[in-house]
Amino acid sequence: MSTVVAYLGPEGTFTETALLEFHRRGSFGSGDIAKLSVESPHEALNAVRSGVARYACVAIENSVDGPVTHTFDALADGQGVRIFAETELAIRFAVMVRPGLTASEVRTFTTHPVARQQVRQWTDRVFPGAEFIPASSNSAAAKAVAEGRADAAVAPYRAAEIFALDVIAEDVIDVPGARTRFVVVGRITEPPKPTGHDRTAFVFTLPNRPGSLVSALTIFADRGLDLSRIESRPTKTEIGTYRFYVDVRGHVDEPDVREAFRELAQQVEDVTFLGSWPAF
Amino acid sequence: MSTVVAYLGPEGTFTETALLEFHRRGSFGSGDIAKLSVESPHEALNAVRSGVARYACVAIENSVDGPVTHTFDALADGQGVRIFAETELAIRFAVMVRPGLTASEVRTFTTHPVARQQVRQWTDRVFPGAEFIPASSNSAAAKAVAEGRADAAVAPYRAAEIFALDVIAEDVIDVPGARTRFVVVGRITEPPKPTGHDRTAFVFTLPNRPGSLVSALTIFADRGLDLSRIESRPTKTEIGTYRFYVDVRGHVDEPDVREAFRELAQQVEDVTFLGSWPAF
Known part of the structure; x- marks a missing residue:
């Protein structure tokens, strides 16, 4: 199966x-x-x-x-x-058309509105005056071209393979990087084995009190653990209470990470271990 | 003017x-x-x-x-x-139609694809089998209904006023809150005067070194400043280098906030003061 x-x-x-x-x-x-x-x-x-x-x-x-x-x-x-x-x-986006069409013949183009924001300078320059038709996904945009509902789609390269379209431009993006x-x-099962180059994620909620975030993060800093990423999101239940998502370098099977997790669990309102996995 | x-x-x-x-x-x-x-x-x-x-x-x-x-x-x-x-x-979204149309007559509905993800359960229930037409903005969705290109739009209430549509449902959202x-x-001009209930934002870049974030945030914690919000975004120039956006409670005209800013400026690679303003 x-x-x-x-x-x-x-x-x-x-x-x-x-x-x-x-x-x-x-x-x-x-x-x-x-x-x-x-x-x-x-x-x-x-x-x-x-x-x-x-x-x-x-x-x-x-x-x-x-x-x-x-x-x-x-x-x-x-x-x-x-x-x-x-x-x-x-x-990076590919720009795709039905086989045989050229850029100067494009009168309508389509993509997801979020993608459009990222290729706007390019489309303004290469398709001046062309009408934008929003799509529900970049893939739906390619499908619309295949079915003749638009002349060009801005989508991942792979979409051109799926819908048998011609790619007329690659690596299209206004702000590279x-x-x-x-x-x-x-x-939940056992995490993958440590590779020496791993990442571990936690999510936890903090009380709305000065210094509570720093004392939580100090748990990692005191052990020399690199906080590669941190995000805060307001909890939906209580104004001013934030939930934090944290990535650290290391694996939960390593003593430093494991002890940091234990200490965090004692200090914060709730903490969830989201996994350890090989870093890209 | x-x-x-x-x-x-x-x-x-x-x-x-x-x-x-x-x-x-x-x-x-x-x-x-x-x-x-x-x-x-x-x-x-x-x-x-x-x-x-x-x-x-x-x-x-x-x-x-x-x-x-x-x-x-x-x-x-x-x-x-x-x-x-x-x-x-x-x-919360309002659902709007051309005057006289009822929910059971809706065969097509339109909204921004991001908004659609947030009202999907509602539309599945109230408009079963209706076709979704993506729009480039929630407002463009309302316009499409006014022009007869779709039967219903999911958009802010205000869009119904602009395009003279009938609101058939209010406060539509799958996950409230x-x-x-x-x-x-x-x-850049002088910030608004302190109100005693303000917020101050900074953006700064940190070297990719364990503990660098904690020592930056300790500057705020040591002064009892409440970090109400923190976001990290990868810098586009160097892998592993992150830019942090931080909100603290307080006003830059208050000594604690001003000194925290000075100390931060000495410690991190670059820091920008993004303003002090009355908290909502």
Whole structure:
């Protein structure tokens, strides 16, 4: 039986490209996978929690498929899941048309409105005066071109393969350097073995009191653990109470990380271990 | 002459609703304003930097008009602007149709794809089988209904007023409690006077070294300053280097905040004061 992996679809999104990269690297095991396209990170994680999917592939940093804040909320909103792997993609779009069409013939173009913001200078220059048609995903944009509802789509390269379109430009992006980090989320089992180059994530809630964040973070600093990432999100239940998502360098099987977790659990209102996995 | 205020438009977005709230509160002064609709937070801030607009109104937390990470990047990417005011809106959608149409007659509905993720359960229940048509903004969705290109739009209440539509449902949202924080950004002048209930923001870059974040944050904790919010964003120039955006309770004219800023400036690679303003 194939291993079911839920992802923000449909086929041809950046998230699907990341999923295929994870599959090549064996993150889902060595067997076949069945891709389950869903409509939000929340739905992807719920598919794992309910047992419909074995894994979910979701963006966790700087996504153009949709706000990544939804992923943090989905991770924190319930127990039962952990992160097992990560990868990064450089965010660059391909511009695709039906075979035979040239850039100067493009009168309409389509993409997700969030992606459009990131390629606006390019499209203004290359498709001056062309009409923008919003799409519900970058992949849906490519499909619209294949079906003749728009002349050009701005989408991941992979979407051109799926819909048999011609790529007329690659590496399109107004501000270069944007990358998106994706993770594999699964039900709770043992974390992958330490590699010496790992990342560990926690999520915890702090009381609204001066210094509470610093004393929580000092737990990591005192052990020389590198805090590679920190996010705060307001809790929805109480104004002024924040939930923090923290990434540290290291593995929970290493004494420093394990003890930091124990000390954190004593000090804060609630803390959840979100996994240890090899850093990209 | 009217005071020009740039915002993520067009008319009828949540950002425009926030702008009107700021105007009611006198955040742009007592005179008339001219609203300048732009297509991204980056463009809004550039309008201020170039002098085209006196102020910009942008989302800074949890927006449904588009990813708020763009706002942080736009704030940090250049000098010359500060935050002067803030407000919060509860994110709830109205569902609107052309006068006379009822919910059971809706065959197509439209909204921004990001908004759609937040009302999906509601639309599945009330408009079962209806086709989703993506829009480039929630306001564009309402316009599409006014022009007969869709039966129903999911958009801010204000969009129904603009396009003379009937509201058939209010307070629509799958997961209640979501709020968006908006700020007024302007060119550098003196901050508003302290009110005793203020917020101050800094943005700074840290070397990729264990403990560097904690020692930076200790500067605030040692003075009893409440860190109400912290965000990290990867710098685009160097892998592993992060830029931090920090909100503290207090005003830069208060000795504690002023000295914290001075000490921070000595310790980190670069730090920018982003303003002091009355907390919402």
